[in-house]
Amino acid sequence: MTAVYNFNAGPSALPKEVLQRAQAELTNFNGTGMSVMELSHRSKDYEAVHQNAIDLLKELYNIPDQYKVLFLQGGASLQFSMIPLQFLKEGTIGNYILTGSWSEKALKEAKIIGNTAIAASTKDQNYQSIPTANDFQFNKNDAYVHLTSNNTIFGTQWQDFPTIDHAPLIADMSSDILSRAVDIEKFGLIYAGAQKNLGPSGVTVAIIRDDLLEANVDQVPTVLRYKTHADSNSLYHTPPTFAIYMLNQVLTWVKEQGGVSEIEKRNKEKAKLIYDAIDESNGFYRGHAEKDARSLMNITFNLPTEDDNKKFLAKAKELGFVGLNGHRSVGGCRASTYNAVPLEACVALREYMDSYRTGHVRG
Incomplete structure (x- = not known):
């Protein structure tokens, strides 16, 4: 499988x-x-x-x-x-x-x-x-x-x-x-x-x-x-x-795993990977939440256009990423990084976001 x-x-x-x-x-x-x-x-x-x-x-x-x-x-x-x-x-x-x-x-x-x-x-x-x-x-x-x-x-x-x-x-x-x-x-x-x-x-x-x-x-x-x-x-x-x-x-x-304190530390590390991909993209990825209100559990973002969102999500699905579609009421993309989501999944998403942006950013 x-x-x-x-x-x-x-x-x-x-x-x-x-x-x-x-x-x-x-x-x-x-x-x-x-x-x-x-x-x-x-x-x-x-x-x-x-x-x-x-x-x-x-x-x-x-x-x-x-x-x-x-x-x-x-x-x-x-x-x-x-x-x-x-x-x-x-x-x-x-x-x-x-x-x-x-x-x-x-x-x-x-x-x-x-x-x-x-x-x-x-x-x-x-x-x-x-x-x-x-x-x-x-x-x-x-x-x-x-x-x-x-x-x-x-x-x-x-x-x-x-x-x-x-x-x-x-x-x-x-x-x-x-x-x-x-x-x-x-x-x-x-x-x-x-x-x-x-x-x-x-x-x-x-x-x-x-x-x-x-x-x-x-x-x-x-x-x-x-x-x-x-x-x-x-x-x-x-x-x-x-x-x-x-x-x-x-x-x-x-x-x-070491209790809630260790889980919290891990959750911050996971979320930072993805938020950094957003913040370092020069606006290619746009987070929905204001920075001082960002969730450690649900990271919501959009690409420049709705067509870009669709292409990003379609390619992500091919690569084995599941559940990245934003909620139907707001659209865009959402990565839910709950306790059981492993660090390596967030590393992989960060790498995919970086590579996708590099290949699609407009000059």
């Missing part, structure tokens, strides 16, 4: 070592004679995997004791509704910082449930930047303040998170969780779909502060309450067992 360089935006690359371990255990997990997909979620063999994944995430991310780790279903998109259902009561406001399409979608769902506001937005700049503290507009009755930490479509990322004192700060970290160190105590709730940095699609991780579990949710369906899942250790109903097994394998791999 031909090797490829996988820059897919999600579902995205998984560590080769993780895939190989899963392959080796696929039909006989832990000597059970069964696949982990066939085990009861109440069995001791599966519960050990489940608990280990929780413990590893707490260890790797330095999650304080006053937080619970939950495994949920419905993707991060279901969190767009679960959050206002829990916390957006009459007389309060869900306040959203808009930095891209996913924060817009979160706001849209909250509007269905209660009163909302926009604390800040960079939409008028086509989401090329991240708002600063001077831009924020808060309300004394904010139920929470919501942000999206990394914007896959536009290639921007929060470099520093705001300190919010009057309401819980909630973050959708679907596309950059575990890619860098984070001060968990700045947040009341962090949630993330697994399919970028944590594993395959099918499981959503939530990290929630204990006091937020006490929200009055009598009118919220049982399965949509965070407390339901916290009280049952995320075993209230059948969890996505294989996705959690893979999550556990990925977390094990992160620990073997």
Whole structure:
């Protein structure tokens, strides 16, 4: 089989070592004679995997004791509704910082449930930047303040998170969780779909502060309450067992790499290779994000013309580069350099970008 360089935006690359371990255990997990997909979620063999994944995430991310780790279903998109259902009561406001399409979608769902506001937005700049503290507009009755930490479509990322004192700060970290160190105590709730940095699609991780579990949710369906899942250790109903097994394998791999600090160092090195190719191209490649808002996870850029974009992408496909097309809403090119994307893939892309520019630059 031909090797490829996988820059897919999600579902995205998984560590080769993780895939190989899963392959080796696929039909006989832990000597059970069964696949982990066939085990009861109440069995001791599966519960050990489940608990280990929780413990590893707490260890790797330095999650304080006053937080619970939950495994949920419905993707991060279901969190767009679960959050206002829990916390957006009459007389309060869900306040959203808009930095891209996913924060817009979160706001849209909250509007269905209660009163909302926009604390800040960079939409008028086509989401090329991240708002600063001077831009924020808060309300004394904010139920929470919501942000999206990394914007896959536009290639921007929060470099520093705001300190919010009057309401819980909630973050959708679907596309950059575990890619860098984070001060968990700045947040009341962090949630993330697994399919970028944590594993395959099918499981959503939530990290929630204990006091937020006490929200009055009598009118919220049982399965949509965070407390339901916290009280049952995320075993209230059948969890996505294989996705959690893979999550556990990925977390094990992160620990073997040296933890989040080493992963962050590697991610900066990978991203720099590609951003340097953009910055040193004399305008042949044009990055979408402003430099002080650039994402380590999603690097977005355009060539001089749309025809150039198409030719660049067509040749890249021939050379084994996968997933470099920009999102359909903005076009251009995008390299998603998530944790599992190896350094050599980014080196190869840098070399391709340089050689393509040299062969096509206009005199």
